[in-house]
Amino acid sequence: MTILKDLEFRGLLHQITDREGLEKKLSEERVVLYCGFDPTADSLHIGSLLPILTLRRFQLAGHIPLALVGGGTGLIGDPSGKANERTLNGPEIVEAWSQSIKNQLSRFLDFSEHLDNSAELVNNYDWLGSLNVIEFLRDVGKNFTVNYMLGKDSVDSRITKGISFTEFSYMILQSYDFLKLNETKNCALQIGGSDQWGNITAGLELIGKTTDQRAYGATLPLVTKSDGQKFGKTEGGAIWLDAAKTSPYQFYQFWLGTADSDVIRFLKYFTFISHEEIERLEEEVKQQPEKREAQKLLAREVTQLVHGEEALLSSLNITTALFSGNIQDLSRSEIEEAFKDVPSTTLEQADMPLVDLLISVGAAPSKRQARQDIESGAVTVNGVRMTQVDVLANELGKLGESYIVIRRGKKKLLPGSVSKLRKSQCSESLRLCLGFF
Structure with missing residues (x-):
């Protein structure tokens, strides 16, 4: 099965440019693709997990993923999906957060030098930080009309409330990222969340106007819960990928609590189990939902993927002890983790x-x-x-x-x-x- 067909089975293709052309290119050559992650905190949360794992799927299919840390665009602020202007942080903070995110991304992608399709980490501050504003406006900015930019959802949704020129220019900078990676890394595909569609297509137009290269874009669906609640949020706040911010046990419990109406979709999104196993579990949820087999597998798979085998075993040990009432075998660290949020x-x-x-x-x-x-x-x-x-x-x-x-x-x-x-x-x-x- 091709990578695009696998993504379609999993419901991971929301929008795509020239699907037929991209399918052909993916079948004929090893494609370089990228996804960007702006450092808005010292850790990514599970809202970023979908694009990270999609990069991993492409690498497992033989293609070359670039994980871009937005050390430059992180200083600007992306208006996409935001109701208000982001509070800007200083270069030192953004640099520190960029390094933390680089370290997190390395858990999911294989950066081994001996691989033919080794992943690569790039930071757009490397090229954005040295830009000359006059040359940038002349050579890049001239390719974008204000009317074109106003037509993008990420900008249009903010016009009535107000948007600064700083965030208004984000689209041009992200487009320049795609152009730069296309020129220096032969990157032909950008992926991102559905709120990035306008930025991605703007990058494609810039590449089309300034080079003779053919590039592609694809977006992933917005992850929501069937009951309307925001995915990745709990009463305690966001679910982070950093174990110091969300413990592995808390992380495991979050996935274990997935509703029957969401669990099969999340298994498709966030795990690498086979299509056949997913279909078997889908039937299991219908016939014996009380067993919660699908939820248990989802929690195990994602916790192991994000935090490793040892953290998973500890989470299972804590869960068993708490729900059986036998907590005397827990270690000090497991007790502290289990009761972290208990006053x-x-x-x-x-x-x-x-x-x-x-x-x-x-x-x-x-x-x-x-x-x-x-x-x-x-x-x-x-x-x-x-x-x-x-x-x-x-x-x-x-x-x-x-x-x-x-x-x-x-x-x-x-x-x-x-x-x-x-x-x-x-x-x-x-x-x-x-x-x-």
Whole structure:
């Protein structure tokens, strides 16, 4: 199956110029293609995962991907898909973010020098940073009419609210990127999100006006959820590719929570499993949705791809422990990752009765309710069901040498249910005997 037919099966071709011509070129030669990523933060989020993985698909099909980091255009700001002007960052910040993004992109593409189709990282600041404004306006700007630029959706949508000349010029700079890569790398194809269609076609016109080369463009669909919610967002914010910003466990849980109505589409978008396996899972979702086999495979595949095998195994271990109630085997780092977003309380009195502890961490509104919850077996501490009302905190044991994890009920960990004993406020005997630090 050709690369374009695979992309079509997966629903990854939103718009394409001269499909027949591109199909022929891809079948006859190794094609160089690129996609750009502007450094607007120190990490990419999963909204960037679709174009990254599409570059990977092309490389696996034998073609040569260029991952462009917009160190130059990142200083300008792309109006595409934005309601307001972006806050501009200084060169030092953009440079640091560019380097972080370069490092992330290297996880997905093979840059091995021995490959005939080795991927390459490029930074458009290398050619945009030294541009002479007079020469640029004369040689490049003259190829764009204001009427042409106003007709592009990315510009037209901002006209009534206002758009600066800075962001207005973004289209020309991105077009120049395509021209430059076409001239220096023989790049014949640009891909991007659906909001980049206007910028991509502008680049194609610039190449057509200034060279005798034939180039192509294609866009990917906007990823949305079937319920209308924005993809890649949770109550805690964006889902990042950086493990320090979104832990592998949180990342795994995000994909595991995919709705039945979205899971097959996301398997097509974000994994490399075969067409046959996807079709089998599609039938499985229809017949036995309660098994959530498709969601489990999606979460495993994407987590391993982004964070690696070790992080996946840790995420699976945390998930199993939390949902089985057996959290005592978790390591300190796994406990900290599992409860990263659970508000914690520092326990300042090591001999605090459990009843008072439940009130302290917000697990019970009153002593009466706390006693009732304990006596009814509704409270577990470190995975063990508690029935003794008069037990003290320093008799509860510890997880990861530091933590007491309190759960009331069967399903949900309570806000404030992770308590840590502060070393400086523990007595010497307590520290020596129990090690709550």
